[in-house]
Amino acid sequence: MRRVRSNPDYWYPVAWSRELKPGKTIGTRYAGTPIALVRPVEGSVFALEDRCAHRQVPLSKGVVSGSSVKCCYHGWAYGRSGRCIDVPYLGKGKLPNGVRTFPCREQNGMIFIFPGDPEKADSVPLAPHLAKADNPAYKTRYFGRTVGCHYSFMHENLMDMNHQFMHSKQMGQMKPRFLGQKREPGLVEARYSFARTSGKQPFGEALIFGERRDASEKFQHRDVMTIRTEYPYQTLRIQTGDEDPVMDLWIVYTPQSADELTNRTFGLLSVKRPKIPGILDMAWPLLVAFTERIFAEDREIVELEQNAWRELGGDHNVEVFPVINALRALLVECGIPPASESHA
Secondary structure, eight states, X not given: OXXXXXXXXXXXXXXXXXXXXXXXXXXXXXXXXXXXXXXXXXXXOEXXXXXXXXXXXXXXXXXXXXXXXXXXXXXXXXXXXXXXEEOTTSOGGGOOOOOOEEOEEEETTEEEEOOSOGGGGGGSOOOSSOTTTTOTTEEEEEEOOEESSOHHHHHHHHHOGGGGGGGHHHHOEEEEEEEEEEXXXXXXXXXXXXXXXXXXXOHHHHHHHTSOOOSSGGGTTOSEEEEEEETTEEEEEEESTTSOOSEEEEEEEEEOSTTSOOEEEEEEEEEEOOSSTTHHHHHHHHHHHHHHHHHHHHHHHHHHHHHHHHHHTSXXXXXXXXXXXXXXXXXXXXXXXXXXXXXX
């Protein structure tokens, strides 16, 4: 299962919009494929295979000129179609072939590419609203990091809230209650409620809920956390009854290395603004620090899982939680089978 490759026929973020300035190019990658992102001074971003067709020099080291990028070595120029449009020392009738181009779009502060069959790009949707990034009633944090593990470990970590034991130092003792799951084509969903059994509510959590809570009965199992893997993305929402969510998370894990045992996380975390104007903005650094500590613990544990997988030569464990077994089946169903089935 840890060798199942991600399905390239979806939209994947490969960079933050803020990383790519007008008139510049940067290098990024998807599953070992180097990609050059180019932002002309005018016009939209485009994505090319990050190599010049001449000597394989990365185009991300090149110079943006108008709506094209010129290789830094001999000045070969490429347009957004990937076609070579100029070789300074050749006639126009002798231009060589170009390089691969990728469908590209920009949304919610991220640059997405479609690394699979370009013919499918227009028919594969990307949700128009990620988390609550466009909703002024929420404040959104944009976060990400590179994590040294197969993307399946990331999906499992978020889906299985029984691991709250690991976060007890940050959050106090929390007892999760599994409320059930949903399994549909391309989708697995799990629902939980929680009760605090000991320890004080951390201030970062109070910011998310917009109130101070203790371990009294009235706060036990009051909110429902819904976690969904809708391949290849994950979402997490916390809400009470039919009220608007107090927190809305959208996250995806873009594979980096060719073996896909490294991923780059792109996440949007939206928190509902409390009734007191400005208080969330003032306390935002505290919430960022709180979430960073949680994410750091998650990162450490999934990388330990990946290291164990390497050392043992596969998964030598028995999974007992039904929703994780359903999730694993989904990732296998939607992903690309490994070249060799000889390893677990």
